[in-house]
Amino acid sequence: MAHQPGLGLRSETAVQLWQLLNFLPPRRLRGFLVLLLVASFVGLIDVVFLGLLARLVGTLSGAKLPNSLPQIWVFGGGRADQAIWVASILIALVWLSNGLRFLLASMQAFLSAQIWSDYGNRIYANILYQPLEYFQGQKTSNLLGRLNLILNQISDRIVLPLLTFLSSIISAGVLTVGIVFVIGSSALLVFGALFGAYALLSALVTPRLRLASKQKIRLSVNINKVIMESIASARDLQLYGAESYFLEKFSDIGARGKRYDRLARLLPEIPRFVIEPAGITILLAVCLFPALADGGRESLQQSVPTIAALVFAALKLSTPLQAIFRSVNRFRGGLPEISDALLLLALPPQRMLQSQARVPSRAGVMPRNSIKLDKVWYRYPHAEDWVIRGIDLVVPVGSRVALVGRTGGGKTTAAHLLLGLYQPQQGCISLDGIPLEESELSAWQGCCAMVPQQIMLLDASIRENVAFGIDPNSIRDNAVWEALESAQLSEFVSELPYGLYTMIGENGLRLSGGQRQRLALARAFYKKADVLVLDEATSALDNKTESEVMDALELIARRCTTIVIAHRLSTIKNCDRIYEFEGGVVKAYGNYQQLQERSSSFRELVSRANG
Structure with missing residues (x-):
């Protein structure tokens, strides 16, 4: 099929057609x-x-x-x-x-x-x-x-x-x-x-x-x-x-x-x-x-x-x-x-799926001691400027770590790197000091969950949104209710005429901003992830609801590692370690008290918050 004279087409088109048929x-x-x-x-x-x-x-x-x-x-x-x-x-x-x-x-x-x-x-x-x-x-x-x-x-x-x-x-x-x-x-x-x-x-x-x-x-x-x-x-x-x-x-x-x-x-x-x-x-x-x-x-x-x-x-x-x-x-x-x-x-597959036979189990890759970004440099595809510049960042397993700093400082990008969603151009992600291999990436992501700033919900029932990506016949309703309870949403759902089966509309159109955010939290809780990243995940909640959700996170934190990206001091005050980002580098780190002593910009942030 080198050419099609009947169609009056150029050879390039005929080649493309042949490729399409192949x-x-x-x-x-x-x-x-x-x-x-x-x-x-x-x-x-x-x-x-x-x-x-x-x-x-x-x-x-x-x-x-x-x-x-x-x-x-x-x-x-x-x-x-x-x-x-x-x-x-x-x-x-x-x-x-x-x-x-x-x-x-x-x-x-x-x-x-x-x-x-x-x-x-x-x-x-x-x-x-x-x-x-x-x-x-x-x-x-x-x-x-x-x-x-x-x-x-x-x-x-x-x-x-x-x-x-x-x-x-x-x-x-x-x-x-x-x-x-x-x-x-x-x-x-x-x-x-x-x-x-x-x-x-x-x-x-x-x-x-x-x-x-x-x-x-x-x-x-x-x-x-x-x-x-x-x-x-x-x-x-x-x-x-x-x-x-x-x-x-x-x-x-x-x-x-x-x-x-x-x-x-x-x-x-x-x-x-x-x-x-x-x-x-x-x-x-x-x-x-x-x-x-x-x-x-x-x-x-x-x-x-x-x-x-x-x-x-x-x-x-x-x-x-x-x-x-x-x-x-x-x-x-x-x-x-x-x-x-x-x-x-012709797009080649770039990653393995969690369900594939060659991918190890969650338990096989979950570290016991630490998750680390080791001298990591990163910039977005086709971009010239580095977003992350040679950072070293350690997250002890079982701890709660906060990432703070001005918008554009690299906090969310660093979180994506920790989750293996982005691949660094230099440096590596290591688990217990061992670099994460490409074949282990899907298993590592199976250990993780993230609640982002921009929440995407399915045009489906509350039940299907909490148990994201699971066949409706395989969803465990008890686990859904537990997740909703942890996200401080169970009372609201129980009062709905159809309960868990209530349809929420396109991207949660029928829910308020706070309810959408709590539903996204419930989704992460349902997964029972070992590593949980919260990117401004409580920003749409009032102070009372945020306090209740953070109390639930205190309980969950006993069995998972939590990484919090937040501007509210109330969210990060009790974190074991806080990393302050500026211009793609870690400017300072320590606990809440230590960071006030080490960073003038963090002291200024605390001063503004205390009014």
């Missing part, structure tokens, strides 16, 4: 072959049908009929016998042909759906196997936001048009070769003219269709952007009275988009409206006018079967030719998505 499992490629086989049968039946139709028309018109099938008696019998038998066979062939066409359409739809699943499952698995850094790049965010669009475009504008193109080209090719073989040079002339007209129209229409499709997609993206911006800004929209601004913007983009949409729908229909009358004109010019020019009744009578067969053949051919034209243009419309799809399909 990601399919062998059973899908076998499905392609079966599809082509059925398409060839459709073309073959059409050839037989047209030959018999010519015979029937000749029989009824009184033309001389050579006994081309002498072994079948009815074709050598009387005209009445021939007409009856040929008509009966034609009826059977019509039903068989349309049955096969329905089968062909069903196979195309089935194969397209299966291929969407093949690509979708592979891409989604590849994405989930990536490290956290992969999801935080701007280019990646845009790509992931378009993931479903890419898959649908590949299915609707690459795979399905390709299936349609191949099956149509096979059935049209078999029909053309068969008719030319049966009828001769006149058929070759007619069909050559038809194909030439299609090629000419394609060359004229395609650039305009491509432009209309591009503009349609661009304006569709813009209109979605307007909708999302207006919904996300609903509060400001009402306070500023900006409804008319967004309405006008929506109306203007929508009107322009529909103009291009109208063109994108109309242009593919042009060949059908031009080719049908052109085909009849060519047919009459090639077959009928020469017979009329001879002036003899017999000559005219003899041309009737040929004209009938060619007219019907032209009508039969118009359907696959139109399908070929449509599929080529739809295919071209999907070409921009091939590169992105190949990028995602």
